[in-house]
Amino acid sequence: MLAFSNSPPPPEEKIKHKGGSESYVALVWRRLKRSWTGMSGLVLVILLLLMAVFAEFVAPLDPKATDTGFAPPQVISFHDKDGNLVFLPRVYALVETTDLDPVTFQPIVGPDYDHPRLLGLFVKGDPYYMFGLIPGNRHLFGATDGGPVHFLGTDKFGRDVLSRAIYGSRISLMIALTVVAIVTIVGTTIGMISGYFGGVLDTWIQRFVEVVLAFPQVPLYLALTSLIPVTAPTNVFLAFVIIVMSALGWAQMSREVRGKTLALARIDYVRAAMAIGATDRRIILQHIFPNVMSHVIVAVTLAIPSVVLLESFLGFLGFAVKPPLISWGLMLQDTSTYSVIGSYPWILSPVAFVLVTVFAFNALGDGLRDAIDPY
Known part of the structure; x- marks a missing residue:
């Protein structure tokens, strides 16, 4: 007598069936995943497109807001003014000192260690309209107190370079x-x-x-x-x-x-x-x-x-x-x-x-x- 069974097919038959039905797009994707340069390019392209589409949310500041003239980038620090290690990252606001640059004779801008600004994710900041329709004031990163933070410095008009x-x-x-x-x-x-x-x-x-x-x-x-x-x-x-x-x-x-x-x-x-x-x-x-x-x-x-x-x-x-x-x-x-x-x-x-x-x-x-x- 013939015995009929509902047991699943052996694993090798499944693999053969799966490979035989692989589409051209799936084949290209499988080959692309083997290339680390291609995958790294794909990830960067996706991140660039997301950054461009959600620029209002990703940018920490309003690109048209002005501050003090040319200001150098603010460095993220995990130390307080006494050099002690702290858990929350922070930056120190840049203020003009009484010293003058010997070349330009402009006041030298230095960090204000007495007033640190803590950094965080999804912080409140400058208001904006996403896609010109949806109002919001949350930004991907920035200062927790909503103050300006210039990670890449400012231009001649005091506008944040990173946001721009x-x-x-x-x-x-x-x-x-x-x-x-x-x-x-x-x-x-x-x-x-x-x-x-x-x-x-x-x-x-x-x-x-x-x-x-x-x-x-x-x-x-x-x-x-x-x-x-x-x-x-x-x-x-x-x-x-x-x-x-x-x-x-x-x-x-x-x-x-x-x-x-x-x-x-x-x-x-x-x-x-x-x-x-x-x-x-x-x-x-x-x-x-x-x-x-x-x-x-x-x-x-x-x-x-x-x-x-x-x-x-x-x-x-x-x-x-x-x-x-x-x-x-x-x-x-x-x-x-x-x-x-x-x-x-x-x-x-x-x-x-x-x-x-x-x-x-x-x-x-x-x-x-x-x-x-x-x-």
Whole structure:
């Protein structure tokens, strides 16, 4: 007699079944998890995006609030004024002393050991409106008494550098993500059309792409952005900068996608789809586009750092963002003279945010490239 059992299958059968049903996304994720650089880039990218979205909550102070002129960063201490170890971290407020700087003849700013400020998480501080709608006054970190704490010092107007850098991430990343989104959509569409149809259409499209690639981008950026009057609204200026960057950036993406499409259009299953009468739209969307997306995803993660660096460079020259908006490039305008850098080196702090952003997206792009590569 045959005996029927409801017992579960052996473990090796489960593993085989699970491996056989693994999707392409799950396979890429499993490969990405093996790369410590890719995972570190992914974590940093997520943290940067969360910081930009919830800048009002993360920033300890109002970025427009002013204090005393240039003030050095306040160091977190676990000791009281007598040198005894304490449990709660604290900073000491900076006050002007009676001593004068022998070079600038300005009063020397020093810590006030008699009035420490205790630090904490989720403290009350300057009021704000999250997303312009939700009122709040809680901040991720800061002084428990709600007083100002300058972890990265202040600029020439006494504004907190750390808070301005956190708010600046919103504009810098928004410009980068918007430009890359437009470049990806336009470049991918034109590249697939050019590579799939070929012939005269491909010839004319590629001649136009070569004309766009032949332009020296940085001088053209400066020339086009200088056409905007100084009195133009900040939103108009920002939109024009995004349009200029997008108009000059799609050509390289189009050339790369065209090369991939030319190779895919000659594969057997694409020719078989043509033979059975499938429409061009169906072939492009169902067969070519999914195979091109792996390259596009990697190209996007590697293009974002380039746009961040370009925005920082243009902002440093005054051609990207105008006040009252805040960006990393605009903050670096204060470093235009060597004397300021030598006397107040902490105003170079936005450079660290740019470097972290570039590293994060480059590391994520390298990890995705290795995870997506079938070979």
